[in-house]
Amino acid sequence: MATNRTFTMIKPDAVQNGYAGKILDQMTEAGFKVIALKYMQLDESTAGNFYGVHRERPFFNDLVTFMTSGPIYAAILEKENAVEDFRALIGATNPAEAAEGTIRQRFAKSIDANAVHGSDSDVNADIEGSFFFSQFERF
Numbered sequence: 001m002a003t004n005r006t007f008t009m010i011k012p013d014a015v016q017n018g019y020a021g022k023i024l025d026q027m028t029e030a031g032f033k034v035i036a037l038k039y040m041q042l043d044e045s046t047a048g049n050f051y052g053v054h055r056e057r058p059f060f061n062d063l064v065t066f067m068t069s070g071p072i073y074a075a076i077l078e079k080e081n082a083v084e085d086f087r088a089l090i091g092a093t094n095p096a097e098a099a100e101g102t103i104r105q106r107f108a109k110s111i112d113a114n115a116v117h118g119s120d121s122d123v124n125a126d127i128e129g130s131f132f133f134s135q136f137e138r139f
């Protein structure tokens with residue numbers, strides 16, 4: 001199953017700017033099925049743990065501050081080749097480098113406020129999905 005699923009967050013900038021509905025629509029129009037969905041605000045410890053792999057990077061503190069600055073949507077999505085296809089759909093991490101029509105090109109302003117997160121591997125998709133959702137929250 002893990003190979004057909006990915007994990008995403010619609011980040012505080014996109015929620016604050018009122019883009020969550022349009023972004024979810026672009027995801028489902030692209031063929032991703034919503035398996036689990038939550039609207040929530042991360043606290044410092046949760047955001048720090050989620051992004052723990054970046055703890056030593058210079059942008060870590062800014063990342064945690066940003067990700068706790070407002071509510072997010074967290075979701076597990078399903079589609080054949082989910083991880084790779086979803087990364088193509090959202091575009092490059094830096095919206096300035098994101099291809100035309102991708103979610104980050106359309107809705108993001110900067111590498112920090114880049115509208116959405118997408119898992120970078122099947123293993124991480126599984127880890128990240130389980131970080132947010134129990135088996136009783138997946139449909």
Ligand code: CMP
Nearest residue numbers: 054059063093111112113114116117118
């Ligand atoms: P995301 O896919 O959620 O994973 C880590 C986040 O760190 C990334 O999106 C960016 O929003 C943020 N970030 C800030 N600076 C950088 C950087 N130089 N390289 C990678 N990610 C960065």
